[in-house]
Amino acid sequence: MGLDYRVRCCPDGLITDRRRHVGLVDCTIRDGGICNSWQFDEGLVRRTVAGLRDAGVDVMEIGYQTAAGVVDPATVGPWRFCCEADLRRVAEDKGAMRLSTMVDVGRIGPDDLRPAADSLIDVIRVACYAHQIDEALQLGHHALRLGYDVFCNVMAVTSNTPQQVDGFLEKLRQSEIPNVSVVDSFGAMYPHQLRYLLRKYKNWLRRDQKVGVHLHNNQQTAFANAIVAIDEGADWVDASIFGMGRGAGNVPMELLLMYLDDPEHHVEPIVALADEYTALRETLRWGYEVPYAISGWLNRHPRAAIERMRAERPESLDFWGTLTSDRPIPRHHRATQEAE
Amino acid sequence: MGLDYRVRCCPDGLITDRRRHVGLVDCTIRDGGICNSWQFDEGLVRRTVAGLRDAGVDVMEIGYQTAAGVVDPATVGPWRFCCEADLRRVAEDKGAMRLSTMVDVGRIGPDDLRPAADSLIDVIRVACYAHQIDEALQLGHHALRLGYDVFCNVMAVTSNTPQQVDGFLEKLRQSEIPNVSVVDSFGAMYPHQLRYLLRKYKNWLRRDQKVGVHLHNNQQTAFANAIVAIDEGADWVDASIFGMGRGAGNVPMELLLMYLDDPEHHVEPIVALADEYTALRETLRWGYEVPYAISGWLNRHPRAAIERMRAERPESLDFWGTLTSDRPIPRHHRATQEAE
Numbered sequence: 001m002g003l004d005y006r007v008r009c010c011p012d013g014l015i016t017d018r019r020r021h022v023g024l025v026d027c028t029i030r031d032g033g034i035c036n037s038w039q040f041d042e043g044l045v046r047r048t049v050a051g052l053r054d055a056g057v058d059v060m061e062i063g064y065q066t067a068a069g070v071v072d073p074a075t076v077g078p079w080r081f082c083c084e085a086d087l088r089r090v091a092e093d094k095g096a097m098r099l100s101t102m103v104d105v106g107r108i109g110p111d112d113l114r115p116a117a118d119s120l121i122d123v124i125r126v127a128c129y130a131h132q133i134d135e136a137l138q139l140g141h142h143a144l145r146l147g148y149d150v151f152c153n154v155m156a157v158t159s160n161t162p163q164q165v166d167g168f169l170e171k172l173r174q175s176e177i178p179n180v181s182v183v184d185s186f187g188a189m190y191p192h193q194l195r196y197l198l199r200k201y202k203n204w205l206r207r208d209q210k211v212g213v214h215l216h217n218n219q220q221t222a223f224a225n226a227i228v229a230i231d232e233g234a235d236w237v238d239a240s241i242f243g244m245g246r247g248a249g250n251v252p253m254e255l256l257l258m259y260l261d262d263p264e265h266h267v268e269p270i271v272a273l274a275d276e277y278t279a280l281r282e283t284l285r286w287g288y289e290v291p292y293a294i295s296g297w298l299n300r301h302p303r304a305a306i307e308r309m310r311a312e313r314p315e316s317l318d319f320w321g322t323l324t325s326d327r328p329i330p331r332h333h334r335a336t337q338e339a340e
Numbered sequence: 341m342g343l344d345y346r347v348r349c350c351p352d353g354l355i356t357d358r359r360r361h362v363g364l365v366d367c368t369i370r371d372g373g374i375c376n377s378w379q380f381d382e383g384l385v386r387r388t389v390a391g392l393r394d395a396g397v398d399v400m401e402i403g404y405q406t407a408a409g410v411v412d413p414a415t416v417g418p419w420r421f422c423c424e425a426d427l428r429r430v431a432e433d434k435g436a437m438r439l440s441t442m443v444d445v446g447r448i449g450p451d452d453l454r455p456a457a458d459s460l461i462d463v464i465r466v467a468c469y470a471h472q473i474d475e476a477l478q479l480g481h482h483a484l485r486l487g488y489d490v491f492c493n494v495m496a497v498t499s500n501t502p503q504q505v506d507g508f509l510e511k512l513r514q515s516e517i518p519n520v521s522v523v524d525s526f527g528a529m530y531p532h533q534l535r536y537l538l539r540k541y542k543n544w545l546r547r548d549q550k551v552g553v554h555l556h557n558n559q560q561t562a563f564a565n566a567i568v569a570i571d572e573g574a575d576w577v578d579a580s581i582f583g584m585g586r587g588a589g590n591v592p593m594e595l596l597l598m599y600l601d602d603p604e605h606h607v608e609p610i611v612a613l614a615d616e617y618t619a620l621r622e623t624l625r626w627g628y629e630v631p632y633a634i635s636g637w638l639n640r641h642p643r644a645a646i647e648r649m650r651a652e653r654p655e656s657l658d659f660w661g662t663l664t665s666d667r668p669i670p671r672h673h674r675a676t677q678e679a680e
Contacts, residue, residue: 190599191531191564192571219595220557224531224564231532242630254630255559258637259530272657274630287628290582290594290614297598317612 019262023058023236025212026253028277029079030061030102032244035284038063038077044276045079046090048241051269053095055257059123061100061238062091067108087120098122098149103139105132110139116147125151125181130160133168140177151179151236153214157197158188158299165197169204179210179236184225187218187248187296194225198232212236217248218296218305220288226251227259241270242277244284247302247309248292285309290316298323359602363398363576365552366593368617369419370401370442372584375624378403378417384616385419386430388581391609393437395597399463401440401578402431407448427460438462438489443479445472450479456487465491465521470500473508480517491519491576493554497537498528498639505537509544519550519576524565527558527588527636534565538572552576557588558636558645560628566591567599581610582617584624587642587649588632625649630656638663 028048029040045062052060063079071080078086082101091099100123103113116122124143128136133154140150152175154168172180182197189197194213201211213229215222215238226237239256243249254274257267281287291305291314300323308319368388369380385402392400403419411420418426422441431439440463443453456462464483468476473494480490492515494508512520522537529537534553541551553569555562555578566577579596583589594614597607621627631645631654640663648659 190567192567217560219598220560220563220592223560227530227532243628252560252628252633255633255637258559258633268657268660271630271634271660274656275654278630278654278656288583288592290611290618293592293595293598294611297595314615314618316614316618317608320608320611 021264022230022234022260023210023212024056024253024256024265025059025061025100025236025238026052026057026240027061027214027238027250028052028240028244028253030063031238031246031250032240032277032286033063033077033079034246035244035286036077036280037075038079040077040079042090047276048273049091049094049097051241051273053093053097054266054269055253056265057097057253059098059100059236060091060094061102061123061125062087063101065101065103065108065112065124067112070107082121084114084119091120094120100125100151102127102153103143104128105135105139108139110142113143113146113148122149123151124148125153127153127155127183129155130157130164130168133171137171137175137177141175144176144178149179150177151181151212152177153181153183155183156185156301157183158186158193165200166204169201172209173205177209179212180205181212181214181236181238182229183214184216184222185214186299186301187216187222187292188299189215189225190219190221191224191228195228195232198229198234202233210235212238214238215251216245216296216302217243217250217288218292218302220293222249222251223255223259226256230259242274242281244277244280244286247286247306248288248296249286290314291319294320294323361604362570362574362600363550363552364396364593364596364605365399365401365440365576365578366392366397366580367401367554367578367590368392368580368584368593370403371578371586371590372580372617372626373403373417373419374586375584375626376417376620377415378419380417380419382430387616388613389431389434389437391581391613393433393435394606394609395593396605397437397593399438399440399576400431400434401442401463401465402427403441405441405443405448405452405464407452410447422461424454424459431460434460440465440491442467442493443483444468445475445479448479450482453483453486453488462489463491464488465493467493467495467523469495470497470504470508473511477511477515477517481515484516484518489519490517491521491552492517493521493523495523496525496641497523498526498533505540506544509541512549513545517549519552520545521552521554521576521578522569523554524556524562525554526639526641527556527562527632528639529555529565530559530561531564531568535568535572538569538574542573550575552578554578555591556585556636556642557583557590557628558632558642560633562589562591563595563599566596570599582614582621584617584620584626587626587646588628588636589626630654631659634660634663 063082102125105128126140239251239253243252295305403422442465445468466480579591579593583592635645
């Protein structure tokens with residue numbers, strides 16, 4: 001049945017692999033924590049650190065850093081803050097895998113960050129909306145000076161006009177930020193739309209800047225969009241175990257590892273953890289549901305759909321009516337269709 | 341934010357739509373019936389007929405026809421047989437929507453089919469494996485002579501070598517069968533693999549023969565693969581409400597209708613039915629699970645994964661070990677990679 005095009009046999013019979021490296025960022029605890037207010041069993045977090053390390057995942061995003069006073073610590077688990085003592089209890093054995101935390105512009109200031117030398121954290125990912133790009137750059141540059149690797153994740157890019165995207169990409173191009181993610185916060189993108197945006201990011205940014213993707217599964221396109229991203233040369237792909245994440249969830253790490261099927265990554269440690277996360281899903285209920293599909297398709301924030309899914313019955317048609325009552329025509333339009 | 345590329349305004353201000361028609365085949369009762377042995381509440385089947393009709397679905401596949409003695413009628417519901425009396429109780433109001441039944445080669449003979457003029461059924465879809473193509477053509481030609489429109493669905497094409505695919509396509513090209521489906525029974529295909537196979541089917545078959553796709557969601561690629569199929573000119577796409585179907589299920593009809601977003605189709609009637617199917621999912625449990633991902637990726641029949649999901653705990657790593665113990669290297673290979 002022919003040769004696998006991705007595997008080459010050396011003359012001496014050894015199998016080698018010439019593919020470029022795709023960097024994997026696991027968001028299970030950070031984005032999955034939105035489902036349970038970051039109240040994970042500590043043993044599960046420790047097992048997750050070990051499993052991701054053994055799987056060859058490059059970066060584990062273990063939570064958010066948040067300034068004091070923004071969130072009541074009594075209502076959330078430790079991964080909303082990522083204090084150093086909490087990190088050291090679970091992640092001392094992380095090996096070569098790097099740890100990251102996300103910081104939201106407006107919920108933390110430069111003075112709240114500790115030097116990288118004093119922390120297990122290696123990577124800071126700054127999340128912002130397009131109109132917050134200047135504050136994000138300020139925070140990101142500060143994190144760079146503290147010794148971190150830094151991402152800038154401009155959220156909800158499907159809600160921006162092409163001109164707004166041009167605007168923040170130009171500022172990022174002129175910045176020192178080394179990594180930028182295309183973020184489909186609403187799960188609104190079809191594969192052709194992500195393909196277009198990824199090309200745009202890669203063409204606009206400097207060649208030494210890396211591009212990643214963070215995808216949601218509202219329309220069951222997250223994993224297929226990750227394939228598109230890899231195909232288009234993405235340097236980073238975000239994923240989570242069993243897709244755990246807000247609302248419809250993220251790219252399932254196990255699918256991504258099976259797809260990559262390369263000698264640097266191993267799916268077995270993730271399969272070993274999957275049953276624990278599958279059990280969590282029974283109560284936390286992330287994953288595909290019709291209200292998430294509706295909000296994704298309409299290019300809306302998932303909060304209304306998440307609220308609806310907490311009700312006894314979703315009443316999807318009523319939800320559809322609520323969200324489409326002010327729907328403009330043509331209804332299907334996305335900012336990303338500029339390319340057409 | 342620019343014009344929607346798919347909608348044109350006529351000079352007189354009316355909105356018209358120049359897209360080609362994509363034919364939709366709903367498999368909710370037929371393929372979804374594998375989850376509950378076709379024991380649906382009759383009222384739900386009646387509401388489903390009406391909802392699909394109102395949504396503008398072209399063909400509703402309401403079940404299988406099966407010869408007497410093949411299945412014990414005490415163990416299954418009426419849609420395993422599709423007797424005329426049962427059809428007439430639920431589908432008299434189907435309107436312009438056509439009804440289809442699937443027939444499995446080896447489980448029904450030509451003599452078991454009634455003339456189309458005596459039936460509400462309009463379409464017979466003959467399912468076979470590649471090695472059964474001659475019997476399938478015989479059954480299909482007989483159905484044509486009885487007055488039906490006919491599909492031939494060659495199942496599990498990912499398990500065939502390119503030469504085997506050439507073989508059955510050549511026989512289909514020389515036949516009178518008007519419709520042929522690419523069938524990803526195992527949920528094994530990535531989008532680039534379906535793209536390749538769909539081009540192959542379309543290039544090999546006559547221009548007057550139509551090509552469809554039947555897709556499974558083991559690796560969360562069913563809907564993305566449906567988009568690929570539409571992009572490549574597929575005439576027919578199979579889907580089901582909330583993706584109901586064997587194992588990981590099918591393309592969700594609601595996602596497909598939102599994607600098409602055309603004046604011939606309406607998603608609201610499907611959204612109205614979705615909550616009833618969502619409730620069925622609570623006990624019948626189709627949809628993405630790690631064992632389905634594993635069997636899909638390994639290009640195996642889903643039966644072992646379905647069996648495993650019926651157990652108290654899936655023990656995914658043990659399942660992985662069972663299925664990969666004899667795994668050849670290169671492990672990732674598909675017959676469909678001939679194109680590379």
